[in-house]
Amino acid sequence: MAVFSYGFLVGLSLILAIGSQNAFVLKQGIRGRHVFWVCLSCAVSDALLIAIGVSGFYVLIKEMPWIDTLSRYGGAAFLFWYGWRSLMAALKTSASLLPSEKEEASLIRTLGICLALTFLNPHVYLDTVVLLGSVSTKFPGESFPFWAGAATASFLFFFMLGYGAAFLRPVFEKPRSWKILECIIWIVMWAIALRLIIE
Numbered sequence: 001m002a003v004f005s006y007g008f009l010v011g012l013s014l015i016l017a018i019g020s021q022n023a024f025v026l027k028q029g030i031r032g033r034h035v036f037w038v039c040l041s042c043a044v045s046d047a048l049l050i051a052i053g054v055s056g057f058y059v060l061i062k063e064m065p066w067i068d069t070l071s072r073y074g075g076a077a078f079l080f081w082y083g084w085r086s087l088m089a090a091l092k093t094s095a096s097l098l099p100s101e102k103e104e105a106s107l108i109r110t111l112g113i114c115l116a117l118t119f120l121n122p123h124v125y126l127d128t129v130v131l132l133g134s135v136s137t138k139f140p141g142e143s144f145p146f147w148a149g150a151a152t153a154s155f156l157f158f159f160m161l162g163y164g165a166a167f168l169r170p171v172f173e174k175p176r177s178w179k180i181l182e183c184i185i186w187i188v189m190w191a192i193a194l195r196l197i198i199e
Helices: 002-015 020-031 035-062 065-091 107-119 122-136 143-168 175-198
Strands: none
Touching: 002 035, 002 122, 002 143, 020 035, 020 107, 020 143, 020 175, 035 107, 035 122, 035 143, 065 107, 065 175, 122 143
16 A cells, blocks of 8 residues: 555656646546547556556667657657747637637547647656656556556646636636636647757
8 A cells, every 4th residue: 555655646746747638638627528538648658657667668769769869859740830829819800719619520520630749748747757767667557556656646636637627717708818718838849849859
């Protein structure tokens, strides 16, 4: 139980930072669109990556620097594009930003964006595969409870974020609130993209 709790706390501390994935889940939660599937895909993706890390693959990742380079520039390009979409959405007319009038993206398209925000971000690999994989070595023979704790933290966090965002819907009935949210998402996406390029 102690190893599970340790994995849970370490996993939760890493996932709390505001990032592209969290911003997307928050936005979908506020809009009430495909919330369950978005939360599930993020949590399952994290659980899979953590499993890869605790299995020892983090050593292989460290030995193949080209993976980091490829994911950094690919991820930066995607984040610039997604940030640009948010900026354009913020600049549109007020009426088009009302939640009830927004064009609803299909489930497949929504999940495609969600998975791209997850797997094209090298920080995800750093946190889940490398960092959590390295920390798990402190508990030889107990990698499963460590993985279970960290994975549980991801499931709990994403579902709380996605469904908790519903409480913000009254605020976002005002078009101005949507403009502010889109601007925040734009800044977050471009800030992360610039960090990826500069690092």
